[in-house]
Amino acid sequence: MIPKIDSQIGILVYSTKFNGIGGRIKDEAEHFKVNEVLSPKSLKSIIQQDGYAVYKLKKKKIDTNHALSDIFKKTGIRLKSLGLKDASAVTEQFVCSDSKSKSIDNYSSEKYSLEKIGHVKKPLSKKDMIGNHFSIEISDCVGNLTDFTEYDKILNFYGYQRFGSKRAVTHLIGKALLQRNFKKAVDLLLSFTSTYDSKENTEIREKLADPSNYKKYLGQVPPQMDVERIVLQEMIEHDDSQKAIHAVPLPLRRFYVQAYQSFLFNHALSAAFTDGENLFAAQEGDVCYDSHGIIGKYVKGLDQFLALPFVGYSYYKKTRFDFQISKILQTEEINPKDFFIKEMQEISSEGGFRQAAIQCTDYSSTDTTVKFTLSRGSFATIVLREIMKPEDPLGSGF
Structure with missing residues (x-):
């Protein structure tokens, strides 16, 4: 059974057969x-x-x-x-x-x-x-951590942090921006609620669902909601959603679009795996990375890692994954051309490629501790997800 939060961010499968040991991570920083x-x-x-x-x-x-x-x-x-x-x-x-x-x-x-x-x-x-090299202790696990051996069969999904963790909303804001629906982007940013968010945050967001409350509650917005304050201030002064989104720092606006691309990537990886595509070995016609991170076509005998398209306005259709990707884009009512945003060109994205599988090296484990090294851009939580198979990832410290 895939947890609800996983399906919300496009992760619809497990790629390992291991039963999972449950437990929690990050009980303490150490x-x-x-x-x-x-x-x-x-x-x-x-x-x-x-x-x-x-x-x-x-x-x-x-x-x-x-x-x-x-x-x-x-x-x-x-x-x-x-x-x-x-x-x-x-x-x-x-x-x-x-x-x-x-x-x-x-x-x-x-x-x-x-x-x-x-x-x-x-x-x-x-x-x-x-x-990055990780050393992670898992509390209260059931079963043997040392029985997990499938660390070379883990798909390279984007992890929970990419989507806002407790409030999986970043990709939804990104999609609204691609649809030029700046009003929806503002609504999501200010008032999207999650059962994992604090009571204080949820209460203020519920009030901000009504634009007539903007002025009244601006002073009550907690300091950690600094981006929300910027957007509120703009909406109060100008009542212009596009202007309000433009006031959000550029790296964060770009991040929203990237989060939506990450959602599409997770979805495509899940669909390709479900359709029986081999995602752990490259074949003729595939796009791959070599061990130096240089991208190119598959060459027999070379040490290469399969890559999947990361959709943007320069989306490359000629891969064996176009069937899954085109179907997802159709369902989402999004076109690669949408990633060129005339109204806000600085957040446009041409897309690219990302490795299909996680390269997990130096792997070792004891009763409760697991150690491994991942290449830049891969998420430790995705390795832990396959080991633990948590019913409630966010409740388990993810």
């Missing part, structure tokens, strides 16, 4: 550890002289963005991360200065510590990070 993995070449480039300072940021109970913004406030040093790590975990990641002139040796606060490990000639970027 139960979920993440360490970034840099490419060997990038690690070698961190030399002990001058250039752009590179630090190791260790943190818990604070997400990457808030930690970096706190460091900037306290030290004046502006740092960039290679990836985002959430608050409910103990994480170690690399961050890099964007200026050669300023650096500090070490700095720490209650929730994080910063340790300078050297310098690089040019700032590190996302491409330097090739993956």
Whole structure:
């Protein structure tokens, strides 16, 4: 039985035969550890002289963005991360200065510590990070974790975080934007409710379902709803949905469209698996990534990983998955051309490709702890979903 939240985000299948051990994750931050993995070449480039300072940021109970913004406030040093790590975990990641002139040796606060490990000639970027190593403890599981051996048969779905976790709404906002339905996008952003959200948040959202309440309740919107406040302010001042959406920070507006693309990808992967397509081996005519992440056509004898289209305005039809993708687009009443948004060109997306299966390496497990490394862009929660088969993923800490 697939949990309701899974089907809402396009995940309609399990790809492993394992029965699942249930249990919970993230009972404590220490139960979920993440360490970034840099490419060997990038690690070698961190030399002990001058250039752009590179630090190791260790943190818990604070997400990457808030930690970096706190460091900037306290030290004046502006740092960039290679990836985002959430608050409910103990994480170690690399961050890099964007200026050669300023650096500090070490700095720490209650929730994080910063340790300078050297310098690089040019700032590190996302491409330097090739993956993440996880060590995860599962509480109250039933059955044997060590019996799970199908870690090479897990589909590369986008995980719950991509869709807003407790409030799976980001893809719905994305779809409304593609349909140029800015009023619907505003309504979803302000008043979409979820049983997993807090009572306080749900109550305020129910009131915001009525536009005549906007002015009355603006002052009661909690600080964590910062995007909602921006949109409300705009709606009160101009009563123009398109203008209000335009006031949302650009990375977040782009993220909404990407979340909808992720929903389509999850759906296509589920449908292809259900239709009996082999998603764990590439074949003649397939589009693949090689071990360096370079995309190309399938070549017999080369070490390649099958990829599926990630729909955008340049959608590539000539794959064995066009049957499933076209059917989903038809049901959704969406056309690849819709991803070019004239009214808001900066959030248009041409699409691309994504690996069909998760490359899970260094896998090991004991009674309650599992360890593995995933390449950048794959979700640990998707591996855990196959191991645990939780009835209620969000209630189980996902």
